Amino acid sequence: xxxxxxxxxxxxxxxxxxxxxxxxxxxxxxxxxxxxxxxxxxxxxxxxxxxxxxxxxxxxxxxxxxxxxxxxxxxxxxxxxxxxxxxxxxxxxxxxxxxxxxxxxxxxxxxxxxxxxxxxxxxxxxxxxxxxxxxxxxxxxxxxxxxxxxxxxxxxxxxxxxxxxxxxxxxxxxxxxxxxxxxxxxxxxxxxxxxxxxxxxxxxxxxxxxxxxxxxxxxxxxxxxxxxxxxxxxxxxxxxxxxxxxxxxxxxxxxxxxxxxxxxxxxxxxxxxxxxxxxxxxxxxxxxxxxxxxxxxxxxxxxxxxxxxxxxxxxxxxxxxxxxxxxxxxxxxxxxxxxxxxxxxxxxxxxxxxxxxxxxxxxxxxxxxxxxxxxxxxxxxxxxxxxxxxxxxxxxxxxxxxxxxxxxxxxxxxxxxxxxxxxx
Amino acid sequence: xxxxxxxxxxxxxxxxxxxxxxxxxxxxxxxxxxxxxxxxxxxxxxxxxxxxxxxxxxxxxxxxxxxxxxxxxxxxxxxxxxxxxxxxxxxxxxxxxxxxxxxxxxxxxxxxxxxxxxxxxxxxxxxxxxxxxxxxxxxxxxxxxxxxxxxxxxxxxxxxxxxxxxxxxxxxxxxxxxxxxxxxxxxxxxxxxxxxxxxxxxxxxxxxxxxxxxxxxxxxxxxxxxxxxxxxxxxxxxxxxxxx
Ligand code: SF4
Numbered sequence: 042x043x044x045x046x047x048x049x050x051x052x053x054x055x056x057x058x059x060x061x062x063x064x065x066x067x068x069x070x071x072x073x074x075x076x077x078x079x080x081x082x083x084x085x086x087x088x089x090x091x092x093x094x095x096x097x098x099x100x101x102x103x104x105x106x107x108x109x110x111x112x113x114x115x116x117x118x119x120x121x122x123x124x125x126x127x128x129x130x131x132x133x134x135x136x137x138x139x140x141x142x143x144x145x146x147x148x149x150x151x152x153x154x155x156x157x158x159x160x161x162x163x164x165x166x167x168x169x170x171x172x173x174x175x176x177x178x179x180x181x182x183x184x185x186x187x188x189x190x191x192x193x194x195x196x197x198x199x200x201x202x203x204x205x206x207x208x209x210x211x212x213x214x215x216x217x218x219x220x221x222x223x224x225x226x227x228x229x230x231x232x233x234x235x236x237x238x239x240x241x242x243x244x245x246x247x248x249x250x251x252x253x254x255x256x257x258x259x260x261x262x263x264x265x266x267x268x269x270x271x272x273x274x275x276x277x278x279x280x281x282x283x284x285x286x287x288x289x290x291x292x293x294x295x296x297x298x299x300x301x302x303x304x305x306x307x308x309x310x311x312x313x314x315x316x317x318x319x320x321x322x323x324x325x326x327x328x329x330x331x332x333x334x335x336x337x338x339x340x341x342x343x344x345x346x347x348x349x350x351x352x353x354x355x356x357x358x359x360x361x362x363x364x365x366x367x368x369x370x371x372x373x374x375x376x377x378x379x380x381x382x383x384x385x386x387x388x389x390x391x392x393x394x395x396x397x398x399x400x401x402x403x404x405x406x407x408x409x410x411x412x413x414x415x416x417x418x419x420x421x422x423x424x425x426x427x428x429x430x431x432x433x434x435x436x437x438x439x440x441x442x443x444x445x446x447x448x449x450x451x452x453x454x455x456x457x458x459x460x461x462x463x464x465x
Numbered sequence: 466x467x468x469x470x471x472x473x474x475x476x477x478x479x480x481x482x483x484x485x486x487x488x489x490x491x492x493x494x495x496x497x498x499x500x501x502x503x504x505x506x507x508x509x510x511x512x513x514x515x516x517x518x519x520x521x522x523x524x525x526x527x528x529x530x531x532x533x534x535x536x537x538x539x540x541x542x543x544x545x546x547x548x549x550x551x552x553x554x555x556x557x558x559x560x561x562x563x564x565x566x567x568x569x570x571x572x573x574x575x576x577x578x579x580x581x582x583x584x585x586x587x588x589x590x591x592x593x594x595x596x597x598x599x600x601x602x603x604x605x606x607x608x609x610x611x612x613x614x615x616x617x618x619x620x621x622x623x624x625x626x627x628x629x630x631x632x633x634x635x636x637x638x639x640x641x642x643x644x645x646x647x648x649x650x651x652x653x654x655x656x657x658x659x660x661x662x663x664x665x666x667x668x669x670x671x672x673x674x675x676x677x678x679x680x681x682x683x684x685x686x687x688x689x690x691x692x693x694x695x696x697x698x699x700x701x702x703x704x705x706x707x708x709x
Binding site for chain 1: 566568569570571572577594595596597598599600601607609625627628629630631632649671672673674675677678679680681682683684685686687688689690691692693695696697705706707
């Protein structure tokens, strides 16, 4: 089989993994080698679905011994199969990199022969890149569930980032849809990576040179909508992953029903909007100091998909609004719908120089379409209606289709700082 | 009030700032002789570029205002807009008066303009860093062609020189006929048409592989061409292997 065919099959098989970020590592080019990693990550292209392409995201092979029912590559599914050699993959990576197509490699794989055997193939590939080609670009490696921790340790010395996909938000769902995987086989590598990271950061304090172990940390992915877990369950899970395993990102992937198989739960189209709301909520956790419990309650465990989670929260807490832009503290400004991280910073900066009026807000680039219902400017309220829940909601959703469309079009996948104000 | 004329270089512009400060002659306008057939009979004073004077002004900007301010000024200069010279002059004046705090004065028209314009240049430089595509024209020699709105070569070269330390490469700005050349040690920007070096018509194998990859990674059910265009503006498509 020629390379073109392999790329066709194995890129196609990797495309449902949503992680693509190349950020978080500042590996430098050394000894006149090739490549470096930009801390904020760089996208090089966008596919026709609008997602950023930063890394050569590809499977080593899609030949799998497992049979997870949500997955196109499950062994019982009738699809074309292919497998690379470490040489081929290293060569393509370097040559794509030299042409500025990519920031590096995101190498994942189905489970070929055994978890350990697969892990070894991945390690061979990245070892070649680092040691033979002197490649210092970004490498994201998938830790294969069930692989020996010693292999994971070795892999972590070559990679900038590692991820273990949780895929299903509860153990029960895992048992049901991926019976060969156990919670243990997923959590173990994850906590191992975490403990290695802690260890390295400790020893870094003592010695100047320690080997870098996944400097950009670890991430994971959850499939949304294949199983019945609520948004609250999912968001709480993410919150805990950030808190206890110090994960850099949790990615959410709307379940896309795969053909040739039993259509789980009768899902007919991917719940993209729900996925989008979860991403927004996730941003609120990580950058806006929200807690999962503030956003969703046991009584209302799912987001109202017609409103973004921040507006949703503001509506439930109207008593905290309106806030005066000239005096409100930074954290409160951040909670105003329509004001993102960058604008909040600009407001704080600009009001040191002069009092802000409504026009100067516009000049600062504050998008007032939503914000105006939640702020005052020198004591004056500019919302076109009274501060009542239904009236505001009505105003905000009159051109609903346009809003929804616009928001979907900016769903965050590229994790770049300039794209931060996703939730505004 | 007089008109100053300089040679179009950044150092030249900084020399103008120096001269105007020391002669207490505010400019009415500042022209570059490159852009203009200046009527020398008018009230124009030609200022010859002086590196020492330019350095002094740049140092003063860094210490009295900020490093950030100097970078903003440089980016605005690279916009090549005729109005940018006076804008820079006014910004520097204001900066010398109010110092580091200038960044807070986002509401001031001059500061606002400078911030906006420098952002735009920075944005385009960033787009180039993302979207430049190299081609191996001879064993070990890589070439990319670009045609940015602004003169961003000096901004992006450090990035690529750092990254591709072990390859010879040229980035050619077709619009300005400038070539930035890196020889595994250092880079320079020179006036040079590309014709002599290569004809870039042949399609490389890796280009075919990349196109296949690009197509294959896209999820049909999520097709969103508008979003794709938003990040990859059409005006750059002719640079992009995957869009040919
Ligand atoms: S182990 Fe991975 S590749 Fe194999 S069927 Fe399960 S999810 Fe798919």
